[in-house]
Amino acid sequence: MAEVKVLIKGYTSADSYVEGEKEKTCATITLVKDKGVVMVVDPSVLEDQKMLVDALKKEGVSIKDVNFVFLTHSHIDHFRNVGMFPNAAVIEYFGVWDRNTCDEWKEQFTKDIRIIKTPGHDKTSLTLLVRTEKDTVAICGDVFWKENYPETDPYADDPKKLLGSRKKVLKLADWIVPGHADMYKVKK
Numbered sequence: 778m779a780e781v782k783v784l785i786k787g788y789t790s791a792d793s794y795v796e797g798e799k800e801k802t803c804a805t806i807t808l809v810k811d812k813g814v815v816m817v818v819d820p821s822v823l824e825d826q827k828m829l830v831d832a833l834k835k836e837g838v839s840i841k842d843v844n845f846v847f848l849t850h851s852h853i854d855h856f857r858n859v860g861m862f863p864n865a866a867v868i869e870y871f872g873v874w875d876r877n878t879c880d881e882w883k884e885q886f887t888k889d890i891r892i893i894k895t896p897g898h899d900k901t902s903l904t905l906l907v908r909t910e911k912d913t914v915a916i917c918g919d920v921f922w923k924e925n926y927p928e929t930d931p932y933a934d935d936p937k938k939l940l941g942s943r944k945k946v947l948k949l950a951d952w953i954v955p956g957h958a959d960m961y962k963v964k965k
Contacts, residue, residue: 785832811888818846920955
């Protein structure tokens with residue numbers, strides 16, 4: 778079975794913006810391990826990349842051990858540090874990039890990792906469904922920014938599709954790793 782670990786809990790002030798203040802944001806960064814797969818999801822923007830290096834080290838992983846980086850969507854606050862991982866192929870909406878080549882990704886990435894399209898916040902939004910020993914975890918980027926996030930997403934490019942994606946994720950997952958907060962249990 779696969780393992781999921783939130784490395785760095787994200788945050789955002791975008792939903793509580795005060796005029797005259799700068800928005801602060803950092804995507805949640807997650808580690809997924811599954812039989813030879815060492816994957817970082819959404820390497821984010823950080824004040825210092827050492828924060829991510831240290832978080833990986835606590836899990837016994839170096840940046841050179843990471844063989845996949847998964848991007849939930851194409852907003853820079855989720856992918857700015859993608860270049861930190863010299864041995865990693867990058868999985869994003871348009872394919873799996875390995876240096877200068879791109880192949881299609883398969884929905885069933887491994888026996889316990891599935892990739893699904895979840896448009897709405899952004900047309901390139903993807904969710905990673907990871908089956909762990911006990912539950913299914915959805916790492917969904919900004920499909921949900923955080924637990925109890927307002928129904929209206931001011932940055933959604935298609936609010937109707939976003940609502941459909943949210944329903945889909947809630948149906949498939951026991952836990953959610955949102956775009957800008959800690960993992961939480963789905964209320965069924």
